[in-house]
Amino acid sequence: MGKIAHFLGLDTAKIQYLKREYGAEFEKKRDIKHARQIFDMREKGEYVIDDITAGDLDIDSLYAKLDRTYSSAGECSLYSMLRTPIMDEEKLKKREKLIDFFNENPNTRAEIQYSYYNLGRDRKNTFLDMMNSDIKPSIAKYYIYTLLGKVIPIILIALAFILNEPKMMIGLMFASFLNMYVNQKEKANVRSVGIIHLRGVLTCAKELSHIKNPELKEYVDKIKAYMKDLKGIDRSTMGMSIITMWGGLLEVVSVIFLIEESSFYKLSNLLKENKAKIIELYYIIGEMEALIAVANYKTEFKDICTVPKFKDELSLKIDEGAHPLIKNAVANTLHMKKNGMILTGTNMSGKSTFLRMLGINILLAETFYFVLAKKYEASFFNIVSSISPSDDLEKGKSFYMVEAESLLRIINAMKKDVPVFCAIDEIFRGTNPIERIAASAEILSYINNGKSISIVTTHDRELVDILKDKYEFHYFSEKVDKEGLKFDYKLKDGVSKTRNAIRLLEHIGYPKDIIENSFKRAEKIEGFI
Numbered sequence: 001m002g003k004i005a006h007f008l009g010l011d012t013a014k015i016q017y018l019k020r021e022y023g024a025e026f027e028k029k030r031d032i033k034h035a036r037q038i039f040d041m042r043e044k045g046e047y048v049i050d051d052i053t054a055g056d057l058d059i060d061s062l063y064a065k066l067d068r069t070y071s072s073a074g075e076c077s078l079y080s081m082l083r084t085p086i087m088d089e090e091k092l093k094k095r096e097k098l099i100d101f102f103n104e105n106p107n108t109r110a111e112i113q114y115s116y117y118n119l120g121r122d123r124k125n126t127f128l129d130m131m132n133s134d135i136k137p138s139i140a141k142y143y144i145y146t147l148l149g150k151v152i153p154i155i156l157i158a159l160a161f162i163l164n165e166p167k168m169m170i171g172l173m174f175a176s177f178l179n180m181y182v183n184q185k186e187k188a189n190v191r192s193v194g195i196i197h198l199r200g201v202l203t204c205a206k207e208l209s210h211i212k213n214p215e216l217k218e219y220v221d222k223i224k225a226y227m228k229d230l231k232g233i234d235r236s237t238m239g240m241s242i243i244t245m246w247g248g249l250l251e252v253v254s255v256i257f258l259i260e261e262s263s264f265y266k267l268s269n270l271l272k273e274n275k276a277k278i279i280e281l282y283y284i285i286g287e288m289e290a291l292i293a294v295a296n297y298k299t300e301f302k303d304i305c306t307v308p309k310f311k312d313e314l315s316l317k318i319d320e321g322a323h324p325l326i327k328n329a330v331a332n333t334l335h336m337k338k339n340g341m342i343l344t345g346t347n348m349s350g351k352s353t354f355l356r357m358l359g360i361n362i363l364l365a366e367t368f369y370f371v372l373a374k375k376y377e378a379s380f381f382n383i384v385s386s387i388s389p390s391d392d393l394e395k396g397k398s399f400y401m402v403e404a405e406s407l408l409r410i411i412n413a414m415k416k417d418v419p420v421f422c423a424i425d426e427i428f429r430g431t432n433p434i435e436r437i438a439a440s441a442e443i444l445s446y447i448n449n450g451k452s453i454s455i456v457t458t459h460d461r462e463l464v465d466i467l468k469d470k471y472e473f474h475y476f477s478e479k480v481d482k483e484g485l486k487f488d489y490k491l492k493d494g495v496s497k498t499r500n501a502i503r504l505l506e507h508i509g510y511p512k513d514i515i516e517n518s519f520k521r522a523e524k525i526e527g528f529i
Contacts, residue, residue, distance in 0.1 A: 011114075018110045018117065023299045026068045030075070032060050034125040035067075038076035038283055039083050041132060047382050047418060049083045049363065052406055056387035056423070057359045059083065061325050068293040069286075071116040073201065076128070077286030078293055085366035087380045087418055089310050095291065096307070096369040101215045102295040108213060109292060116289045119204040122197045130194030131279060135272045142265035149179055149258025176256045183255045192260040195267065198278070199237040202230070205285050219288050226281040230274060236267045294368050301372065308365035308376040314339060314419050316358075316453050319375035323357040324364070330489040331373070332357070338472045340448045342464060343457045344496040345476035346504075350489040351457040352387060354476070355423035358455060359383055362421055381421035381453070384413045388425070399430035407443060410452075420452040427456055441466045464495050 049059065063082055069075050086092055102109045122128070152175050160168035209223045227234065254260055271278070298305050304322060320331040332354060334341075343351050361371040362381055386406040389399065410422045427444070428436040437460055444463070447454050448470045456471075458464075464473060475496035478487045485504055502522065506515045 014117065015110045015114060018113045019106055022068075022106070022109070022296055024296075025065065025300065028067075030064055030067065031125070032063070032079075034072070034122075034128070035063065035075045035079040036083075037125065037128045037132065038279065038286070039080040041128070041279055042080065042283065045084065046416065047085055047087060049085070049383060050409065052389075052409065053359075053383055053385045054083060056385040057356055057363065057383075058325060059363075062360060062363075065324060066293055066297050068296040069116065069289050070113065070121070071119040071204070071286065071289060072122040072125070072127070072197075073119065073204075073282050073286030074116055074289030074293060075121070075286070077283050078290035080283065081287065081290055081367055082363070085363060085380075085383070087366070092366070092369040098215065098291050099295045099298060099368065102292045103299055105213075108211075109295075112208065112211065112288065113292060115204045115207040119200050124193070126191065126194040127197040127201070127282075130191035130198075131271070131275060133191070135268050135275075136189075137269035137272055138265050139269070142262060145182065145258045145262040145265060148175070148182065149256075149262055153179075153257060179256055179258050182258060182261065186261050190260050190264045192264060195237055195260075195264060198233075201282055201285070202227070202234050202237060205281055206234075208285060208288070216288070219284060222284050223281065226277055226284070229277050230281065233267065233270050233274060233278070236263065236270065298370060304372050304374075305370045306373050306376055307369060308371050308378070310365075311377055311379050314379050314451060314453065315377065316379075316381075316421070317375070317377040318358065318361060318371070318373050321357055321361050321371070321373040321376070323353060324360055324372050325356075326353070329357070332489075332491045334358070334474075334491065336453060336472070338448075338470065339452060340444065340454045340467070340471040341456070342467060342471045342473050342495075343455060343475065344459070344464070344473070345457075346478060346496070346498065346500050348485070349476035349478050349487050351476055352425050353489070354491065355385070355387055355425060355455055355457065359385055359421070359423050380418055382413050382416060382418045383421050384410045385423040386410065386425070386427075387423055389430075400428070403428060403430050410447060410454075411443070414447070414450040414452055420447075420450075420454075422447065422452055422454045424454065424456045427458060433460070436460065437462045437466070445470060461495075 049057075054060075059082055063079050066082070067075060067078055069078060086095075153172060156168050156172040156175060159165065160172065205223050205227055209220055209227060211220050301324075316334065316336045319333045321333070322331045323329040330350075343354065345351055361373060361376065362378065362383055365371050365376060365378070366380065366383075386403065386409075389403040389406045407424070407427070410420060410424070413420045413422075427440045431439075440458070440460070440463055444454065444456060444467060448467075473495050474491050474493055476487070476489065477492060477496060477498055478485055478500060479498075485500070485507060502515060502518045505518070
């Protein structure tokens with residue numbers, strides 16, 4: 001084993017366990033609210049996946065598929081990386097190189113995972129909640145609690161032994177009761193559990209800083225630099241470790257001597273001053289574990305993972321692209337000839353799933369440099385979608401208003417340098433047909449004239465006629481027979497001609513009169529239009 005192994009004194013049985021666990025999906029309870037906290041706390045770049053697009057693409061589920069981490073730091077960094085595409089192929093290649101390194105070097109990988117396994121998960125999120133709170137330093141409290149917790153009890157104990165005076169022990173008992181009272185009063189202010197997890201983070205960082213492999217030098221150098229800046233915090237948190245010794249048996253000692261209180265107020269000013277550095281150290285150590293998790297995922301799906309090719313010209317080509325969240329997903333091929341595509345077909349035929357498949361694969365290409373496809377060639381994209389808008393009752397917004405604001409995000413995103421990939425499902429479904437078609441046609445024409453590739457689903461045949469010169473057309477189809485509704489989920493060229501919505505009503509048992517009259521009314525409406 002390597003030098004990190006020598007430093008840690010590794011448990012070989014645990015190392016073997018970590019090796020056996022590798023290559024399969026993890027079953028564990030995940031809290032997205034906790035996992036996303038680093039993403040929310042860190043400064044964001046120009047291109048991030050906003051909350052609407054994250055919801056549309058179901059990034060929470062994608063994160064759960066990729067998450068094979070043992071520590072909260074790994075969880076947080078993985079989520080943050082998924083929400084932060086990189087528009088630089090050289091940086092993506094660096095990530096890919098590390099991902100491949102972890103797959104090809106199981107011993108080094110397992111030794112590194114050992115540190116994360118020991119760090120573990122901060123299940124109640126005490127550390128990040130502490131760092132995200134308004135820490136209020138108090139030098140006065142530090143000196144008072146040092147006096148009450150250390151100076152007075154130690155003097156009383158010393159005098160009791162030197163003078164052989166039992167009364168001193170009575171004084172020690174009163175001092176202990178006073179300190180227990182202080183401990184209860186300070187519980188809401190003193191984030192001792194958060195400090196203990198911070199101590200674990202610093203210990204993990206120290207272990208990782210002993211890695212001597214040149215492939216990981218960039219990470220190790222960053223960790224060392226931050227540890228140097230946080231040396232004072234590292235020393236000050238050592239006292240807190242007494243609380244966790246021997247399974248917490250010394251917690252009583254901690255209360256009597258006010259170890260938590262004096263340590264916290266000694267640290268509080270340092271925590272406030274170094275908040276950004278602590279968060280960055282947390283992110284960096286987590287990023288390394290996140291890359292191990294992605295390497296784990298790629299091992300499981302190595303037969304369908306492909307390295308993307310990025311083009312300078314605006315383009316999107318994907319061969320046999322699969323949806324990462326669907327088991328045995330039907331693969332589809334798309335070579336965009338124009339900058340926009342209208343997608344038709346009945347509900348449940350696969351339109352929305354196709355939009356998500358494209359969006360997620362673009363995201364994977366721009367975060368971890370792989371896609372689930374046989375081939376992928378495209379430009380870099382700023383991904384902005386409008387797939388699942390809903391009315392916002394809390395803010396008093398109608399479905400139409402929410403959808404209008406969602407589409408405006410796409411238009412505003414086109415002002416940036418990187419082209420937009422926009423997936424729009426059932427554009428303006430929340431308003432009347434005449435205004436829907438008029439507004440949709442103008443918005444889609446505007447988007448098509450800018451730096452973008454747009455995929456739009458619709459049931460409006462009128463849009464097909466209006467946009468036939470600007471957009472290409474594809475559809476998904478199905479059939480209804482005695483056995484029910486059947487889908488092949490394969491993309492086809494052209495416009496859907498089927499009318500199976502009414503047949504579906506017939507299949508699930510609607511009265512015959514409704515079915516017959518619906519067909520007649522549909523023919524009259526078509527003739528009128």
